[in-house]
Amino acid sequence: MxxxxxxxxxxxxxxxxxxxxxxxIREFAEAVGDTNPAYVDREAAQALGHADVIAPPTFxxxxxxxxxxxxxxxxxxxxxxxxxxxxxxxxxxxRPVRAGDRLSVTSTIEGIKSxxxxxxxxxxxxxxxxAGEHVVTAWTKLVSRAxxxx
Amino acid sequence: MATTVKxxxxxxGTELPxxxxxxxxxxxxxxxxxxxxxxxxxxxxxxxxxxxxxDVIAHGMFTMAEAIRVVTDWTGDPAAVVxxxxxxxxxxxxxxxxxxxxIEVSAKVAAKLDDNRVRVxxxxxxxxxxxxxxxxxxxxxx
Numbered sequence: 001m002x003x004x005x006x007x008x009x010x011x012x013x014x015x016x017x018x019x020x021x022x023x024x025i026r027e028f029a030e031a032v033g034d035t036n037p038a039y040v041d042r043e044a045a046q047a048l049g050h051a052d053v054i055a056p057p058t059f060x061x062x063x064x065x066x067x068x069x070x071x072x073x074x075x076x077x078x079x080x081x082x083x084x085x086x087x088x089x090x091x092x093x094x095r096p097v098r099a100g101d102r103l104s105v106t107s108t109i110e111g112i113k114s115x116x117x118x119x120x121x122x123x124x125x126x127x128x129x130x131a132g133e134h135v136v137t138a139w140t141k142l143v144s145r146a147x148x149x150x
Numbered sequence: 151m152a153t154t155v156k157x158x159x160x161x162x163g164t165e166l167p168x169x170x171x172x173x174x175x176x177x178x179x180x181x182x183x184x185x186x187x188x189x190x191x192x193x194x195x196x197x198x199x200x201x202x203x204x205d206v207i208a209h210g211m212f213t214m215a216e217a218i219r220v221v222t223d224w225t226g227d228p229a230a231v232v233x234x235x236x237x238x239x240x241x242x243x244x245x246x247x248x249x250x251x252x253i254e255v256s257a258k259v260a261a262k263l264d265d266n267r268v269r270v271x272x273x274x275x276x277x278x279x280x281x282x283x284x285x286x287x288x289x290x291x292x
Contacts, residue, residue: 031180031181031183031184033216034219038227038229048152054228056218057222057231058214061185066186086238088236093234095229096229
């Protein structure tokens with residue numbers, strides 16, 4: 001059944017702040033095998049003009065995806081999450097995420113489409129720091145694949 | 151932002167150094183822990199096959215994280231990346247052996263934009279298949 005179009009434009013309350021830890025950044029950089037010193041060495045990061053170690057560009061997804069999860073699990077929306085795959089992902093950065101940031105995400109449903117039985121939901125996550133300054137916007141396209149005919 | 155790559159030194163068609171990134175089951179377990187994405191399609195072969203996949207597949211976000219390394223290694227400062235987007239077109243299948251899979255990434259400057267910015271188009275393949283589509287970054291140069 002097609003999803004309710006009236007959800008387009010709906011904005012969810014900001015998430016509780018996520019505190020970015022330097023060891024979490026290190027763990028992420030190691031997991032993707034990235035040895036850029038800006039991720040682990042404060043002096044190296046400062047030499048590039050950053051206040052502290054910064055996170056790799058895709059690190060923030062863990063935070064925005066969790067926020068988007070609250071949207072896609074909204075029982076009123078009725079998305080079949082067990083059939084969801086990740087379609088597209090895009091980020092636009094005002095500044096890099098850095099250790100010590102306390103980040104809050106405000107999610108908005110930007111679009112809902114049904115295409116050949118697939119439900120497609122576009123969620124925009126606006127990430128702000130504790131001072132209310134914009135850090136990054138994440139656009140996530142989720143596709144709930146059509147159930148096979150019985 | 152403190153990259154040393156100069157806008158004046160690049161032109162449309164300038165190629166960034168290509169790289170190949172290995173990915174094994176162990177890599178995926180480590181990435182699952184670091185990212186918090188514990189979807190069993192990334193570590194449980196039985197589950198992956200049951201939902202119609204050929205085998206365990208890499209997290210799309212893992213592939214996205216590897217691809218941008220071609221850009222961040224080029225700029226030195228990862229913060230030079232001001233926009234980055236991809237479409238997940240094909241999964242990276244990771245067999246349960248010592249070798250796993252490889253993600254090959256090449257990139258080139260596709261357009262020179264205003265304010266010393268360039269658009270870099272990325273090509274990511276695994277086992278001869280293109281795994282990311284519309285894979286683009288906007289990069290701030292000096």
